Amino acid sequence: MKFETKVIHGGTQEDPYTGAITTPIYQTSTYHQQTLGGHAKYEYTRGENPTRFALESVMAAIENGTDGFAFSSGMAAIHATMSLLKAGDHIVMANDVYGGTFRLVNRILTDLGITFTAVDTADSVALQEAIKPTTKMVYLESPSNPLMHVTDIAEAARIAHDAGAIAVVDNTFASPYNQNPLDLGADVVIHSGTKYLGGHADVLSGFVIVKDAELAARIKFIQMSIGAVLSPQDSYLVQRSIKTLSLRVQRHNENAMALAEFLNNHPKVGKVYFPGLPGTPDYEIARRQMRGFGGMMSIELQPGLDVKQFVENLDVFLLAESLGGVESLIEVPAIMTHASIPRDIRLANGIKDEFVRISVGIENIDDLIADMTKGLDAL
Numbered sequence: 001m002k003f004e005t006k007v008i009h010g011g012t013q014e015d016p017y018t019g020a021i022t023t024p025i026y027q028t029s030t031y032h033q034q035t036l037g038g039h040a041k042y043e044y045t046r047g048e049n050p051t052r053f054a055l056e057s058v059m060a061a062i063e064n065g066t067d068g069f070a071f072s073s074g075m076a077a078i079h080a081t082m083s084l085l086k087a088g089d090h091i092v093m094a095n096d097v098y099g100g101t102f103r104l105v106n107r108i109l110t111d112l113g114i115t116f117t118a119v120d121t122a123d124s125v126a127l128q129e130a131i132k133p134t135t136k137m138v139y140l141e142s143p144s145n146p147l148m149h150v151t152d153i154a155e156a157a158r159i160a161h162d163a164g165a166i167a168v169v170d171n172t173f174a175s176p177y178n179q180n181p182l183d184l185g186a187d188v189v190i191h192s193g194t195k196y197l198g199g200h201a202d203v204l205s206g207f208v209i210v211k212d213a214e215l216a217a218r219i220k221f222i223q224m225s226i227g228a229v230l231s232p233q234d235s236y237l238v239q240r241s242i243k244t245l246s247l248r249v250q251r252h253n254e255n256a257m258a259l260a261e262f263l264n265n266h267p268k269v270g271k272v273y274f275p276g277l278p279g280t281p282d283y284e285i286a287r288r289q290m291r292g293f294g295g296m297m298s299i300e301l302q303p304g305l306d307v308k309q310f311v312e313n314l315d316v317f318l319l320a321e322s323l324g325g326v327e328s329l330i331e332v333p334a335i336m337t338h339a340s341i342p343r344d345i346r347l348a349n350g351i352k353d354e355f356v357r358i359s360v361g362i363e364n365i366d367d368l369i370a371d372m373t374k375g376l377d378a379l
């Protein structure tokens with residue numbers, strides 16, 4: 001089945017009990033068990049829920065995994081994955097991950113005795129050098145957030161596996177339409193479903209997808225034990241959105257490509273970070289491992305231009321955190337999404353104070369370019 005068909009028919013989307021083509025919202029916390037100790041298929045919604053199961057199965061299908069797990073947010077999915085680790089284990093992590101991921105590792109996991117090294121995972125020599133005998137996980141985002149660095153996922157997975165570690169990829173920025181890390185050798189794929197999968201800026205969710213039975217059993221146990229599962233209502237909303245994922249991401253890809261070219265030629269823009277612009281190593285790797293370049297980019301204005309005035313001047317691009325929705329958003333990572341990373345570490349990792357991150361929506365491209373022209377001309 002091709003991707004565009006899988007988002008609609010993949011997994012178990014039809015309700016097995018009634019034949020309803022839209023999975024009903026099974027709004028129940030518990031289930032009537034016919035026999036005592038009989039191990040019914042459905043016992044309690046934290047462990048089992050048909051609406052969540054339907055969504056989890058389509059997520060496994062579109063990420064080419066065997067098992068998918070739905071959580072109440074992207075961070076809950078990341079926490080569940082990190083819960084595979086124990087005291088004494090070491091993580092090699094990309095140095096420009098989402099600020100909340102950095103905070104979880106830096107402020108919570110380190111207190112539990114888990115250590116980490118942050119490196120540019122796009123640099124395979126640096127990645128190899130960061131590996132220790134205790135390394136159990138290589139964790140990366142590609143494209144990364146907000147530098148849009150592209151890591152060669154197959155190479156990173158090879159380095160992880162040679163060290164006896166697992167390779168985990170947060171695939172939120174690409175979306176499963178543009179990239180399937182499990183096919184490239186990753187062991188675990190993570191999504192903040194709050195972004196492209198939900199797609200309408202109205203629901204939080206997170207996903208873990210694996211292709212290995214032992215990992216699947218461990219994640220299932222963690223999901224049920226920690227309990228940050230996605231509710232039946234939200235499972236329904238995300239599954240509904242996934243049916244249009246391919247159409248939406250096609251338009252995100254087209255609009256972002258056109259906007260990146262426009263900004264790249266604008267005299268008031270200093271630099272555009274977008275993997276679809278030729279002439280960078282990111283572009284060459286992205287062309288090999290992605291089907292489209294995605295809807296995310298970052299820019300730097302020319303030195304001395306006022307970032308605050310620029311982002312506040314726009315009308316169509318809304319000043320807001322998050323990404324991947326139908327509406328175009330703009331934000332300043334140093335003050336918003338990445339404020340939880342200490343400034344010295346943030347700067348050392350190349351995330352400058354004046355960086356602007358853009359989530360290109362699916363509006364008409366002429367309106368997006370007109371809005372940017374207005375915002376830049378006013379500076």
Ligand SMILES: Cc1ncc(COP(=O)(O)O)c(C=O)c1O
Nearest residue numbers: 073074075098145172192194205
């Ligand atoms: C790449 C990435 N991963 C994970 C998350 C966390 O997801 P959530 O906000 O759904 O918890 C975010 C949030 O912005 C993100 O951008």
